[in-house]
Amino acid sequence: MQTTEAQHGYTLRLLTPLDNAAMAAVVRRVSAEFGLTPDKGYGVADPTLDCLSEVYRDENCAYWVIEKDNRILGGGGIAPLAGEPGVCELQKMYFLPALRGKGFARRLTATALKFARQHGFDACYLETTACLQAAVRLYEDMGFAPIPHALGNTGHDACEIRLLKAL
Numbered sequence: 090m091q092t093t094e095a096q097h098g099y100t101l102r103l104l105t106p107l108d109n110a111a112m113a114a115v116v117r118r119v120s121a122e123f124g125l126t127p128d129k130g131y132g133v134a135d136p137t138l139d140c141l142s143e144v145y146r147d148e149n150c151a152y153w154v155i156e157k158d159n160r161i162l163g164g165g166g167i168a169p170l171a172g173e174p175g176v177c178e179l180q181k182m183y184f185l186p187a188l189r190g191k192g193f194a195r196r197l198t199a200t201a202l203k204f205a206r207q208h209g210f211d212a213c214y215l216e217t218t219a220c221l222q223a224a225v226r227l228y229e230d231m232g233f234a235p236i237p238h239a240l241g242n243t244g245h246d247a248c249e250i251r252l253l254k255a256l
Contacts, residue, residue, distance in 0.1 A: 095191040101200070104152040104164060106142040111161035112154055113139045119183040123220050141181070144168070149208045152181070153200060155193050162188040167201040167213070170241040175211040176253075178241065182224070194227050202231075206256050213254045214240050228252050 104112065116138060119125075137144045145152035145166050152166030165182030179201055184193060205213050215233065217224055233252035240251070 093192045096193065096196070099155055099157045099162075099188075099191070099193070101153055101155050101193070101196065104142050104145060104154050104166075108154050108161055108164075109140055109142055112141055112152075112164050115161060115163055115185055116181060116183045119185065122186075123218075125218065125220075135181075141166070149177075151201070151204050153197055155184070155188060155197070163193065163197075165194075165197045165201060167205055169210075170214050173214070173241045175209075176240060177205045177208075177210040177213050179213055179215040189223075194224065195231065198227070198231055202254070202256065210256055212256055215252050217250045217252070219250060225250060 141152055144150070145168060147168075150166065150168040152164060154161050154164040156162060163182075163184030166180045167177050168180060170176045170178040179198065182194065182197065202213060213233075215228060216239065217228070219225070229252070231254070233254040236251050236253045238251065240253070
């Protein structure tokens with residue numbers, strides 16, 4: 090996918106252990122902005138939030154961050170969906186306000202889907218919530234379709250929107 094002029098000066102790259110704290114801070118800040126509190130079933134409550142580089146270290150997982158001037162502004166990842174052979178999950182896509190509207194959500198999603206295809210996944214699943222309207226529109230625009238029930242055991246029971254895309 091081509092970079093747009095709005096993306097100049099930013100870097101999309103794989104997460105390293107040095108990025109763990111910064112990316113966890115992004116997830117917490119964006120979650121608070123949208124009222125996605127840790128006491129509910131949202132990604133901000135995940136016990137692995139502070140060690141994402143460990144979660145995404147296997148060869149069939151990846152997590153990308155977007156940085157500018159050595160500051161992490163957002164990220165997102167892909168990993169197998171536990172209990173669902175052949176299905177991966179688009180996970181923890183969070184962007185600070187300074188990063189929004191520059192096409193990075195589309196670019197990162199396309200990167201993740203390409204990775205998933207290259208690693209033999211047949212479908213990609215994600216969970217989100219209605220208050221993230223721009224994200225829902227993006228996912229639907231990229232071919233994700235609503236499904237009536239959750240897949241796997243993500244622990245995100247507060248995410249009422251479940252989407253699936255055949256790869």
